[in-house]
Amino acid sequence: MERTNDSVLTEFVLVGLSAHPKLQTIFFVLILWMYLMILFGNGVLISVIIYDSRLHTPMYFFLCNLSFLDICYTSSSVPLALDNFLTVRKRVSFSGCMAQMFLSFATGVTECVLLGMMALDRYVAICYPLRYPVIMSKGAYVSMATVSWLTGLVDSIIQTSLALQLPFCANNVINHFVCEILAILKLACADISINVISMTGSNLVVLVIPLLVISISYMFIVATILKIPSTEGKRKAFSTCSAHLTVVIIFYGTTFFMYAKPKSKTSDGKDNQDIIDALISIFYGGMTPLLNPLIYSLRNKDVKAAVKYLLDRKKLFS
Structure with a gap:
């Protein structure tokens, strides 16, 4: 462990799958x-x-934010994890670790809030279709996206600031692939109740x-869809929400598994559980952003038509 003369921690060591070199190679290729x-x-x-100007609507504005957010979220941690797979014990500076933790936490929180905002957008679109252009004006949906990003930023500043105040005086080995906040809190040699x-x-x-907002929104959405007389009308109405609902189930299901109950400092001897948690975090950190564009592309005729149109344009000018 590297420390300065005044016993201030200067780096962390990411263990990852260092005890399983064959698994490291497999997961490096997979990730x-x-x-x-x-x-x-x-x-x-x-x-x-x-x-495509036809997609310049509130729903696709939120989807564009979601895709950009997924790129930022994975880019904040996956490159470090890949580097970890190539080394036995990856060393990362204290400041670098905190910066990576800050970015990962900020983007993760932003996605939670953004999914809630997207549910509100679908609620207005299905339940108040005639008033939708007025309610979801450009000022409204831009403000909703801004609130999502600011919430993630502020929350991450708070959590990171509290973590920076903790003393790390005995152990700097993180049983994870990246600087994940729960794994770092376990290393503190002080009370972490705050x-x-x-x-x-x-x-x-x-x-x-946000999950309550999503649940209540979809209760009203389902009730409204059931009132539609034609089967075709019901199918079209539900198709505009099915992609978002699928993404919500995947994202919140895996995130709640990891973060619904914050873990306090634990004793040594639980390395296997830590590695299992780390692998799960790789799943929810990678699978959701991977599936998002696939889900929205396969279940959305407008997106498929826009992709086809873009490809045809490229062929025309090639």
Whole structure:
């Protein structure tokens, strides 16, 4: 462990799968492929939405934000994880670790809130279709997206600031692939009850409240859809929400598994559980951004038509 003369921690060591070199190679290839697909899929989706003026609507504005957010979220941690797979014990500076933790937490929180905002957009579109252009004006949906980003930024500043105040005086080995906040809190040699309380409050604000908003919105959406007389009308109405609902289930299901109950400092001897948690975090950190563009592309005729139109234009000018 590297320390300065005044016993201030200067670096962390990321263990990851160092005890399983064969698994490291497998996961390096798997995560690298996943990351490249995330960049490609979300990059194409953003390009299509920006390029096709027919997609310049509130729903696709939120989707563009979601895709950009997924790129930022994975880019804040996946490159460090890939580097970790190539080394036995990856060393990362204290400041670099905190910066990576800050970015990952900020983007994760922003996505939670943004999914709630997207549910409100779908609620207005289905329940108040005639008033939708007035209610979801440009000022309204831009403000909703801005609130999502600011919430993630402020919450991450609070959690990171509290973590920076903790003393790390005995152990700097993180049983994870990246600088994940719960793994770092376990290393503190002081009472972390304030951090646990703060994380619990954060979970209530950015996990529970958006999920309640989503649940209530879809209760009204389903009730409205059931009142539609024609089967075709019901199918079209539900198709505009099914992609978002699928993404919500995947994202919140895996996130709640990891963060719904903040863990306090634990004793040594639980390395296997830590590695299992780390692998799960790779799943929710990678699979959701990977599936988002696929789900929205396969279940959305407008996106498929825009992609086809873009490809045809490229063929025409090639």
